[in-house]
Amino acid sequence: MPAATIIRFLMLAGDSQRAVQVARRDGAFSAAIQMLESKHPALADQLRLDWGDALIAQGDWLAAVNAVWPLPQARQRAIEWLLAAERVGGELGGRALVQRAALLPDTIERYAPTIDALSDPHANADVRTEMARALMEVSTKGPAVRALATHLLPAVAADRTAARNAFTRKELDSLMSLSGDPYLKADMPGWDLTQLVETTPLWKLTAPIECAPPSPGLHAIHDALVLPGQRYLVALGEAGVAILDGNGKIRQRYAVPAYRLVGSDLGRVALAVAQRERVTRVSRLDLVTHSIADRGVLPLAFFARSFNGIGWTVVIEQRILVLDTQTPACDPLWHVGDLGGQIHAAGFFADREVFLVKGSSGWRDWVYETPSRRLLSRQDLQIDEALPLLPHPAAVALQPAVQQVDDHAELRYRADRTDRRCILCIWPEGPEPASSFIALDRGIIAALHSGNHIDYFVVSTTAHRVVAQVRWPRATPAQVHEHLGQILFHDSEGRLLHIDANAATSRPLSCH
Numbered sequence: 001m002p003a004a005t006i007i008r009f010l011m012l013a014g015d016s017q018r019a020v021q022v023a024r025r026d027g028a029f030s031a032a033i034q035m036l037e038s039k040h041p042a043l044a045d046q047l048r049l050d051w052g053d054a055l056i057a058q059g060d061w062l063a064a065v066n067a068v069w070p071l072p073q074a075r076q077r078a079i080e081w082l083l084a085a086e087r088v089g090g091e092l093g094g095r096a097l098v099q100r101a102a103l104l105p106d107t108i109e110r111y112a113p114t115i116d117a118l119s120d121p122h123a124n125a126d127v128r129t130e131m132a133r134a135l136m137e138v139s140t141k142g143p144a145v146r147a148l149a150t151h152l153l154p155a156v157a158a159d160r161t162a163a164r165n166a167f168t169r170k171e172l173d174s175l176m177s178l179s180g181d182p183y184l185k186a187d188m189p190g191w192d193l194t195q196l197v198e199t200t201p202l203w204k205l206t207a208p209i210e211c212a213p214p215s216p217g218l219h220a221i222h223d224a225l226v227l228p229g230q231r232y233l234v235a236l237g238e239a240g241v242a243i244l245d246g247n248g249k250i251r252q253r254y255a256v257p258a259y260r261l262v263g264s265d266l267g268r269v270a271l272a273v274a275q276r277e278r279v280t281r282v283s284r285l286d287l288v289t290h291s292i293a294d295r296g297v298l299p300l301a302f303f304a305r306s307f308n309g310i311g312w313t314v315v316i317e318q319r320i321l322v323l324d325t326q327t328p329a330c331d332p333l334w335h336v337g338d339l340g341g342q343i344h345a346a347g348f349f350a351d352r353e354v355f356l357v358k359g360s361s362g363w364r365d366w367v368y369e370t371p372s373r374r375l376l377s378r379q380d381l382q383i384d385e386a387l388p389l390l391p392h393p394a395a396v397a398l399q400p401a402v403q404q405v406d407d408h409a410e411l412r413y414r415a416d417r418t419d420r421r422c423i424l425c426i427w428p429e430g431p432e433p434a435s436s437f438i439a440l441d442r443g444i445i446a447a448l449h450s451g452n453h454i455d456y457f458v459v460s461t462t463a464h465r466v467v468a469q470v471r472w473p474r475a476t477p478a479q480v481h482e483h484l485g486q487i488l489f490h491d492s493e494g495r496l497l498h499i500d501a502n503a504a505t506s507r508p509l510s511c512h
Contacts, residue, residue, distance in 0.1 A: 004031035011036060011043045020050045024310050025322060025333035027371065029054065029067070045071055052077070057326040058309025059268025059288060061085040061092070062099050069103060079104075088288050090229045091130040092268075094118065098134035101144040108147045119151045125164040126229070132156045132167070136174055149179040154188070161192040169193060202501040203442050203460045205467045209499075213472050214508030217248060217494020221511055223479070224496055225263040225270065226486040227287065232496065233270055234511060235261050241272050241285060248496065248509035256283040256292055263483045264309040271295075271312065271325060273303070284325055295330050304348035306483055308371065313353055315343050320355060320366075322373070334373055339366060347391025350441045352376060354391035356383075365396045392439045394461050402435040402446060409433075411446045415461050422464050424448065424457045440482050442501075443467070449474060456480070458487065458499070468499055468506075 003026035010019035011032070023029045029051035037044035048068060055064035061081050068074035082103075085096035097114065101107040108115065117123055118131065135149050153175050159165045160172065167175075172191050176184070202209075219242075223235040230246040235258035243252040258272035272283040279297040286293075302315040311322045311333050319337040323330040341359025348354075355366040363381040368374065381397050383389065392398035392415070400413040402424065409424045424446060433450035446457045454477055458468035470489060472478045478489040478497075489497040494511040 002031075003028035004035055007032035007047070008035045011047065012040070016043075016046060016050075019047070020054075021324070021331075021333055023047070023050070024054050024324060024326075026373075027308070049074060052081075054310060054326075056081065057269070059264055059266045059286075060309070061268075061288065062095055065099060065103070084289060090124075091127055092228070092288070094127040094131040095134045098131050098138060098145070098148065101148045102138045102140040102142065105142060105144050107144045115148065115151050119155050121155045121158045123155070125159045125162075128152060128155055128159060129165040129167075132165070132171075132175060135178060136171065141178060146178060146180050149175055150181045150184055153179055153184065157188070157191065161194055163194045163196055166196055199503045199505075202458070202467050202499065202504040203462065205504055206465075208458075208466045209468050209504055209506065211468060211470045211497060211499060211506040212508065213470065213478070213489065213491075213495050213497050214248075214510045215495070217496075217509075217511035219250075219494050219511045220492040221490040221494055221496055222259045222492075223261045223481060224488045224490045225261050225267070225481075225483055226488065226498060227267045232498070232509070233261060233263070233287070234490070234496070235259055235272065236511075241270075242511075243287070244496075244509065244511060246507075246509075248511050250511070252290065254285055254290070254292055256285070256294075257281065258283070260305070262304065262312060263306050265306070265484070266309065269309045271307070273300075282325075282330070293328075295325060295328070298330065301343065302346035304353070305481060306348070311371075313348060313370075315346055315355070318343055320353075320368075336366075340364065345389050345391050345397075347393070347439055349393045349439075352393055354393065354396055356381070356389060356391055356397055363397070367396060388437055390437055390439050390444070392444065392461070393441060398437075398439060398444065400437045400444060400446065402433075402448065404432075409448060411444075411457070411459060413444065413461070420461070420464050422459050422466065424459075424466060425455065425469075438480050440487070441485075445480055447477075449477075454478070456489070467504075470497065470499075 007019045007023050033044045033047050052064045052068035065078045065081050068078050082096055082100055086093050160167050169191055219236050221234050222237050225233040227233055232244040234242050238257050241254040241258045242250045245251050256272050257274040260273040262271035268287050270285045274281045280300045281297050282295040284293040300314050304313040312325050313322050321332045322334040324333050339357045341357040343355050344358050345356040353368045357364050363383045366378050367376040369376050387399040390398040394415045403410055404427045407427050409427050411422045411424055413420055428450040433448045436447045438445040443460045448455045452474050454472045454474050456470040457466045460467050476491040476493045478491050481488050485501045487499040496509040498507045
């Protein structure tokens with residue numbers, strides 16, 4: 001049945017605990033509330049409060065405010081969430097101010113100095129851009145919202161002239177209409193829409209970008225994630241977790257060991273993972289309130305490198321589980337066992353999870369669609385155990401290899417049931433280079449180890465060509481992680497290289 005129907009039946013049966021578990025697992029609060037509120041408003045209100053808590057767990061503070069605001073008894077709680085979001089500052093703080101203006105009419109008077117500062121053309125244009133987008137999205141357009149639009153519009157228009165935002169003429173007209181100020185409309189000159197430079201995504205490039213690593217830093221980086229506001233979350237091993245600004249300077253520390261990080265969709269919650277012999281210690285980090293919650297130790301065999309802020313997919317003792325990371329014991333929200341063998345490899349991608357199982361009858365794949373947890377395929381595989389085994393969304397069991405063809409190094413792999421090949425570079429001189437591979441959502445990274453360096457080639461598995469190349473010191477091999485379209489290289493000498501696949505740009509940083 002649809003998740004909302006299951007939740008409705010469980011609520012009517014009085015089993016609200018299981019109903020909330022299903023809603024948290026599938027993100028189905030909104031649909032279930034709509035089914036309940038006409039005939040069972042008390043149950044809908046009960047579920048609405050749990051929805052707010054779930055959104056806070058995911059780091060979606062402003063959506064949580066909207067979820068519980070219809071309940072008068074929850075409004076003080078919602079105001080506290082708004083204040084917490086405002087204290088964060090940056091783009092979240094700006095959006096919180098817009099939401100406050102929509103809900104509380106005294107916002108303009110109480111926040112006049114803040115609004116004046118944000119209206120200054122020399123202030124942070126990114127924050128102002130987010131506020132303008134929030135103003136266009138807000139449903140309640142009262143006097144405070146109109147006044148806020150009036151204050152911001154001149155600076156937003158100046159930002160567009162300087163190409164600091166990408167608003168269209170229609171969007172600027174929408175802000176002007178929202179303002180409703182006749183004097184501003186009379187005084188405002190025509191929109192100067194400077195021609196913006198069009199960006200080509202990484203996966204559509206016809207020629208590869210070449211990226212150089214930065215200089216060494218002061219701290220070994222074991223893992224890294226991109227956060228909103230041009231910041232980075234880095235795992236420093238036993239030295240803890242830190243937030244870096246865009247220049248690589250540490251701005252916030254968390255005293256919890258971490259060698260791997262699990263990032264959330266919104267970048268406001270993360271998990272710090274530290275291997276301890278046969279078990280793994282897990283801690284939950286709230287990047288808004290900067291709180292730390294210990295989640296104990298788990299015997300993890302594999303785990304996803306991203307989660308929705310609540311449900312986290314892991315493999316424990318040959319079982320696939322989705323754990324509720326907000327509960328102290330990480331209660332299971334969903335699980336599958338008896339896969340017919342041992343899980344040898346697992347791949348976690350944007351829209352599916354791939355598990356490669358070897359049983360008495362041979363190899364088989366288990367592929368689940370996310371977030372619905374629907375089984376997409378379960379079929380027998382022909383595996384060449386002499387080649388690397390790499391779960392991949394385009395090929396399930398990708399088995400890449402680098403071979404010398406004439407004077408070139410050629411990557412060979414099988415995708416979409418077709419043998420593919422891609423020329424990487426001129427075959428390096430000297431001994432035959434070692435190779436290694438990393439699966440990405442839309443590609444594969446092939447690494448060639450030769451001489452004093454390692455060449456990393458980012459290959460598109462749809463265009464079958466190299467779209468980016470990175471040369472790294474061989475003495476400190478890079479670890480590579482992909483999260484939400486961002487590719488990060490980092491090493492034990494504090495180097496961090498960020499490739500933005502959406503804009504096909506790179507940024508080198510040194511952690512200090």
